[in-house]
Every structure is written in C-alpha cells, then in structure tokens.
Amino acid sequence: MHDVDFVVAELYVARTIEPVLKRTAAKFPAVAVTGPRQSGKTTLLQWLFGELHRYVCMEPSDVRAAATADPRAFMEMFKPPVIFNEAHHAPSLFPSIKKKKIDAHDARDFDDQVMAGYVVHPGDVQLQLGPGVTVHPFAGL
Numbered sequence: 001m002h003d004v005d006f007v008v009a010e011l012y013v014a015r016t017i018e019p020v021l022k023r024t025a026a027k028f029p030a031v032a033v034t035g036p037r038q039s040g041k042t043t044l045l046q047w048l049f050g051e052l053h054r055y056v057c058m059e060p061s062d063v064r065a066a067a068t069a070d071p072r073a074f075m076e077m078f079k080p081p082v083i084f085n086e087a088h089h090a091p092s093l094f095p096s097i098k099k100k101k102i103d104a105h106d107a108r109d110f111d112d113q114v115m116a117g118y119v120v121h122p123g124d125v126q127l128q129l130g131p132g133v134t135v136h137p138f139a140g141l
Helices: 003-011 018-027 041-049 061-069 071-077 093-099 104-108
Strands: 030-032 054-057 082-085 118-121
Touching: 018 030, 018 041, 041 082, 061 071, 071 093
Parallel strands: 030 118, 054 082, 082 118
Antiparallel strands: none
C-alpha cells in the first residue's frame, strides 16, 4: 500500500448504505446512485468498486461529445464493469445502459460480490430517464 492509499483509507468515512449498495449492484445489471451535492457519492463508488471497475467521468466535453454522438459505440468502448460518473452530462446513454445486457460469459468474469455491470452516478440532478427506466434512490449517502 502506498502512503497516499493509507491516508485515503484513514480519511474515508464508511456509509451504512455500503452493504445494500454491494448487494444491489451484484443483483442488477445497472445501479444509479443519487444524492445531495458534496455528500460523497463519487468517493463511495470509487471506494466500493474502484479496484475492479473502470471509471469514466462524463464532465469533460470530449467525453460528453463521444457519448452523445454515438451512445452505442461509446458503450462498446467501456464494457462493464464501469462507473459512469456525472452521467447527467450525457443523458443519451441511459437508454443504451438500459438495453445493454450482461451475457453469461461476461458475468462469469467477475466475483459474485462485485457488480458485473454498470454503476451510474448521475450527478446532483433530478433524473428524467425515460419510460421503463426505474431509479431506486439510496437516501442518506
């Protein structure tokens, strides 16, 4: 462990939602984490899933442009497991995430305790995900 890792581990505040989020992420192909500004959503996701999930921040304009221009191709570039942070910047991804299926081969590649899919941090906005897309909010992060 590097000195920086030790400092981060010493400063991290565990959330009571962690076991629920892990179980939910293991059960569903995609999970959205929402909450108030500056409540630690990104930190929580990186802490729980950061070692095995790729991390894609949707804030940079070039990343947003790529996701918006061709959501399906973008999803192919970032196969699960992946964290899409600040995903509200690219709402065109939500239907693609919804349609994306994790096949049996992909699911075997991951430990049962780790989500074989997507963790989405939509940002600090009210989501309008579209028909048939349900969000189960985790309050109190």
